[in-house]
Amino acid sequence: MGILRLSHVDITVPDLDLAKAYYTGVMGMDLTEETPDRAFFKCWDEEDHHSLAVRYDPRVGMDRFAFKVDHEDDLAEMERKVETYGFHVQRISHGEEVGQGESIRFETPSGHEMELVFDVEKVGGRTGKLNPEIPVDLLGIAPPRMDHLLINAEEVGEAAKFYMDVLGFRMTEQLVGGDGHQIGVWMERSHSPHDLAVVNGTNGALHHFAFWLDDWDHVRRSADILAYNAIQIDVGPTRHGVTRGNTIYFFDPMGTRNEVFTGGYRPDPDFPTITWTEDNIGQAVFYYEGEVNDRFVSVHT
Numbered sequence: 001m002g003i004l005r006l007s008h009v010d011i012t013v014p015d016l017d018l019a020k021a022y023y024t025g026v027m028g029m030d031l032t033e034e035t036p037d038r039a040f041f042k043c044w045d046e047e048d049h050h051s052l053a054v055r056y057d058p059r060v061g062m063d064r065f066a067f068k069v070d071h072e073d074d075l076a077e078m079e080r081k082v083e084t085y086g087f088h089v090q091r092i093s094h095g096e097e098v099g100q101g102e103s104i105r106f107e108t109p110s111g112h113e114m115e116l117v118f119d120v121e122k123v124g125g126r127t128g129k130l131n132p133e134i135p136v137d138l139l140g141i142a143p144p145r146m147d148h149l150l151i152n153a154e155e156v157g158e159a160a161k162f163y164m165d166v167l168g169f170r171m172t173e174q175l176v177g178g179d180g181h182q183i184g185v186w187m188e189r190s191h192s193p194h195d196l197a198v199v200n201g202t203n204g205a206l207h208h209f210a211f212w213l214d215d216w217d218h219v220r221r222s223a224d225i226l227a228y229n230a231i232q233i234d235v236g237p238t239r240h241g242v243t244r245g246n247t248i249y250f251f252d253p254m255g256t257r258n259e260v261f262t263g264g265y266r267p268d269p270d271f272p273t274i275t276w277t278e279d280n281i282g283q284a285v286f287y288y289e290g291e292v293n294d295r296f297v298s299v300h301t
């Protein structure tokens, strides 16, 4: 019961054609639907209608992020909890939003619009479910699925408390300052190192969303594809101290930061939280480099 995993991220882009070219040709996602001002994409091994939606807007940003719940009753339960916490909940009925049924939307303490969905249109993965073969005709990076997102908040502790106390996220790791306040919090629902993370920054902002890759070899090949397509790499390939994952950060041509990610541990619900101290922030974020570049800290959308 409760939240299963990330469902989709809705971002804004100033150039729909460029977004379509990049997310299909370089990232290798499938375009599942288009409207005059939006485009919807999924990864090849995802079953649901979309994991990324882009909407035309002159300003690069994020409309909302959505998590999927296990059971229809979870929506009413979460609606009650969010309203008890003091936030207004908006019901989205079937047919109102492309590719999904009944859902709820609300603003979170970090100033983000969050959505919880249960009923999502199934369009199916590339391989089918009967004696599936490994696809060999994939274009670009072609991650099998979306993995997690990282958002910014001015008050990280207050933001994380909402996601944990109200929505049931479990904290795997935290980065704390000298006075004990939280600078970063990593949380999971899907027994992965993180499904959602919050780091200090502007309320309502997106730092990045990340695609899952199966192994380090795929990370290396992704770097080749990014370089070939002249995509601006932010950091990597490298490894995180937090999550222990392997990673590359890069920017889509409109300016939203993407990540490819693999590895890490598998936390059970009784996983004890790992704590990093601010004096080790370099190693926590980029384990090999031991330092964080200014762009990584200051640029978000």
Ligand SMILES: [Fe+2]
Binding pocket: 148, 149, 150, 208, 209, 210, 259, 261
């Ligand atoms: Fe990430």
